[in-house]
Amino acid sequence: MAQIIPLAEGTFTVDRSKKFIPFDPQHDRLQDRPKGSLLIEIQPFLVIAGSHYILLDTGLNLSNNQEFLLYQILKEKGIDPSQITHVLLSHLHKDHAGGICSLHPDGSYRLNFPQAIYYVHEDELKYALSHAQQNEGETGGDIASSYAAEEFELLFQSDQVMLLHDEGYIDTHIRYQLSGGHCPYHVVFWIQDQDEIIFYGGDVAPQYLQMKTRYVAKYDYDGRKSMELRQQFAEQGKREGWTFLFYHDVQRPVMKLI
Numbered sequence: 001m002a003q004i005i006p007l008a009e010g011t012f013t014v015d016r017s018k019k020f021i022p023f024d025p026q027h028d029r030l031q032d033r034p035k036g037s038l039l040i041e042i043q044p045f046l047v048i049a050g051s052h053y054i055l056l057d058t059g060l061n062l063s064n065n066q067e068f069l070l071y072q073i074l075k076e077k078g079i080d081p082s083q084i085t086h087v088l089l090s091h092l093h094k095d096h097a098g099g100i101c102s103l104h105p106d107g108s109y110r111l112n113f114p115q116a117i118y119y120v121h122e123d124e125l126k127y128a129l130s131h132a133q134q135n136e137g138e139t140g141g142d143i144a145s146s147y148a149a150e151e152f153e154l155l156f157q158s159d160q161v162m163l164l165h166d167e168g169y170i171d172t173h174i175r176y177q178l179s180g181g182h183c184p185y186h187v188v189f190w191i192q193d194q195d196e197i198i199f200y201g202g203d204v205a206p207q208y209l210q211m212k213t214r215y216v217a218k219y220d221y222d223g224r225k226s227m228e229l230r231q232q233f234a235e236q237g238k239r240e241g242w243t244f245l246f247y248h249d250v251q252r253p254v255m256k257l258i
């Protein structure tokens with residue numbers, strides 16, 4: 001049996017400005033946030049399957065007391081960051097790709113998981129690179145402007161990266177497919193360990209309840225396609241007993257659909 005460990009960085013609201021504002025359910029009220037704000041978790045996952053330590057997306061690149069938050073969370077779970085063997089990236093929006101690398105005091109960027117191979121769709125990386133360069137120096141605003149060109153350049157040049165294409169196997173346990181929908185080159189992953197199928201749908205399948213309703217989301221690049229994909233994954237996953245990992249779900253990050 002694979003071990004699934006959600007690595008929650010916290011709960012946030014996000015509105016049209018695409019800024020992530022921390023939300024404390026004890027003290028904050030959703031109605032005080034800008035109209036249309038969504039309540040979301042930011043939650044990478046670690047899946048341990050045999051000798052594979054697979055990180056699914058990398059969070060926002062937050063830090064706590066000067067330490068990279070994802071390192072702290074991993075250490076609390078008894079995992080050393082150097083144990084990570086695979087980093088699977090669904091897409092490169094900042095809430096998923098922020099933790100790919102960090103800026104070090106000497107001014108250079110370094111990958112945060114030195115022993116891992118990073119898997120990312122080739123066209124997603126190229127898209128991120130071209131948009132980052134156009135928007136360099138800006139903060140906030142739309143998602144594209146949150147890209148830092150150096151970070152993606154580092155990934156592009158690195159011998160630790162494997163570029164993904166339409167579909168295929170990363171090894172016998174891990175399968176991927178270009179889905180599009182949320183963004184043009186969004187990728188989804190399946191991890192198979194013995195009889196168990198774990199599905200990570202990134203922002204095409206971000207929350208449990210979204211798998212149960214038909215709707216077109218404004219934040220998707222192709223909202224109709226996302227809706228159809230969600231329905232397709234929900235039906236197949238139900239039939240085949242997949243374990244779904246929901247990156248933005250506050251309450252139900254790991255669920256089977258029944």
Ligand SMILES: [Zn+2]
Binds near residue numbers: 248
């Ligand atoms: Zn997201």
